Amino acid sequence: MNAHQLQATAFLTALGRALSVLTLYGEDHPTRTEVEDEVFARLMDFKYLEQIPTITFLDAEVVVNRRPIRELRGWGWGPRLSEVGIQRMEFPSAPNRQDLRLFLEEATHRLTRNRGARAGDGSRQEELLAGVIGASIRFGRVGIGGSRSDEEPVARVVTATLDFSLDEEFGAVSWLQEEVKGGRGLHLAEAEAVVRSLAIAARSHQHVLATLFRPAGGSPGPGMGSHLDPAAQGFATSHAMNVSVLSMALAEFMGMNSGAVRAVGIAGLLHDLGTTRVPPGILTKPGSLTPSERELVERHPADGARLIIRNEERLDLAAVVAYEHHVRYDGSGYPRFRFPRPLHPVSHLVHVCATFDTLLSDRPWRGRWPEDRALEHLLAGAGSEFHPDFARDLVRMIRLERRL
Known part of the structure; x- marks a missing residue:
């Protein structure tokens, strides 16, 4: 593996450990800070090597940008995250601890099937549902690329008698x-x-x-x-x-x-x-x-x-x-x-x-x-x-x- 793939593997391994702790023991477990520290450190290393790293989960495959990571094939958390709507993760700007903590909370919330709105979330809850946390983390299902409504429309042919050969x-x-x-x-x-x-x-x-x-x-x-x-x-x-x-x-x-x-x-x-x-x-x-x-x-x-x-x-x-x-x-x-x-x-x-x-x-x-x-x-x-x-x-x- 090259350095980028090694850092991606280290980040996802740390993420898997954190999700294991949080889904099994909850957010008040004494090791929470420790596992968050590890995920954040590995994320900083990963982000340092790539301008906007993107991770996609395709069932058993983990794809970093456009390269499947062979060593992570069968990584158990990929299908579980996909199942709850986290099929793709992007990190468009420098990550911070607060955004990472909110992402881990949301992922844990979805994985444990407690999907109801939490008291006091306000506009933050809406952002989470939209798959955006702060400026540094985006996540959600794989979308339809280029689907903005303001895009140039496909050219229309006005005559129904045109012999259009393909x-x-x-x-x-x-x-x-x-x-x-x-x-x-x-x-x-x-x-x-x-x-x-x-x-x-x-x-x-x-x-x-x-x-x-x-x-x-x-x-x-x-x-x-x-x-x-x-x-x-x-x-x-x-x-x-x-x-x-x-x-x-x-x-x-x-x-x-x-x-x-x-x-x-x-x-x-x-x-x-x-x-x-x-x-x-x-x-x-x-x-x-x-x-x-x-x-x-x-x-x-x-x-x-x-x-x-x-x-x-x-x-x-x-x-x-x-x-x-x-x-x-x-x-x-x-x-x-x-x-x-x-x-x-x-x-x-x-x-x-x-x-x-x-x-x-x-x-x-x-x-x-x-x-x-x-x-x-x-x-x-x-x-x-x-x-x-x-x-x-x-x-x-x-x-x-x-x-x-």
């Missing part, structure tokens, strides 16, 4: 996936450009389904360029683009602002990036998978999250979605969490959209489903496989478009 974007996504597969990194600028083009193309059609590629045996949507053969280009590329389009359409339908919609589009585009680590023969196998093959497939969410976070620190939302998109609303699916916790809302959204697109696609083991059958499947799984709000809103959005 041939270049299809090639760009295929190239992005090949670059990741070859270990040459994730190119964020190209991914963002693709998402912007997808948003424009989707708005150029009255129906979002007209914008989608039809993999393996189907034909592209009328806006996609008729000479492309999605089956030859690969399901992975068409699926990534389709999920991005559907996710942005649903996010906008549910009232998200333009910045949030773009962040959702990036998460949708990259959600299956981990499949670049799975041998193609397994992904296209028409028969049942062997146990070892299934194990490889079920590793792809964790692989995707690691690929994203190692390459681009601004994509923490996309990393979380990549990790969680095969977990069902009822907690089944994969990966299985060591400690049950709520999924990020965007993970639920992308899961619904990804399932819908897969059902509409020809796969080696089955033919594509009719649209009505796929919609009924979403409704039948609302509340078990799918978050009911996202499943029902996607169905409502598609059915409303039919009537336009």
